[in-house]
Amino acid sequence: MITGGLITIAGGDTPPLTTGREAAREAAERELAKPIYHQDEPGLLQRALDRFWEWLGEFFDRASGATPGGGLGLLVIALLVVLAVAALWWRLGTPHRTARGAGTLFDEGPRSAADHRAAADAHAAAGRWNEAVRERMRAVVRSLEERTLLDPRPGRTADEAAAEAARSLPAHADELRAAARTFDDVTYGGRTADADTYARLRTLDLTLDHTKPILTGGPTP
Structure with missing residues (x-):
């Protein structure tokens, strides 16, 4: 029997049991907290996923409503964005490699132009075009050093070598710059060379x- 907010249980000669309202509430909470009452409820991860998909659905509903053409227009815009990102990725290469575009031309000890040419031709014969391009560009620069058109200088980049060589070979300035850009793209920009790329560098x-x-008065300072 409940009287004045108290639960009174009477029976026979047993004194009545009186439970306060706060104690009754806590007892009910403990009872409802038992796993048996929650075994059919979704877990935390499932609830989070449900909320995410609900938000995503609402987002696309609002976006399609605000886009000309509705859902089809939204799909076209998304496709254009994907194509633009892919085009930028292809043009610029992977970001962490592109940032290294100012790397040095030679990464090993001194070797002759003939050594670099032999290595380039060996890589080309095996279809390893990236390695062939790198070795052929090194052969170009080393040959210019051997002819005293460039001073041998450790740490020189391909761009620097091309700019310095163009002073004594101005008729080939464009080809030298293009060769340096190809070297950087292949070595640091994540690009892939092919037989035509190598053939152009070999011809140069x-x-x-x-x-x-x-003659400009001596080797480049």
Whole structure:
């Protein structure tokens, strides 16, 4: 029997049991907290996923309502965004490699131009075009050093070598810059070379080897 907010249990000669309202509430909470009452409820992860999919559905509903053409227009815009990102990724290469575009040209001890050419041709014969391009560019620069058109200088980049070589070989300035850019793209920009790329660099190497320079008063300082 409940009287004045108290629960009174009477029976026979047993004194009545009186439980306060606060104690009754706590007892009910303990009872309802037992796992048996929650075994069919979704877990925390499932509830989070449900909330996420609910939010995503509402987002797309609002976006499609605000986009000309509705859902189809939204799909077209999403496709254009994906294509733009893919085009930028292809053009710029992977970000962590692109940031290294100012790396040095030579990463090993001194080797002759003939050594680099032999290594380049060996890589090309095996279809390893990236390695072939790198070695052929090194052959170009080393050959210019051997002809005293460039000072041998550790730490020189491909761009620096091309700019310095263009002073005594101005007719080939564009090809030298393009070769340096190809070297950087392949070595640091995540690009992949092919047979045509290597053929252009090999032709430049052989052409420069037979080109008479314009004397500028000595080796590049």
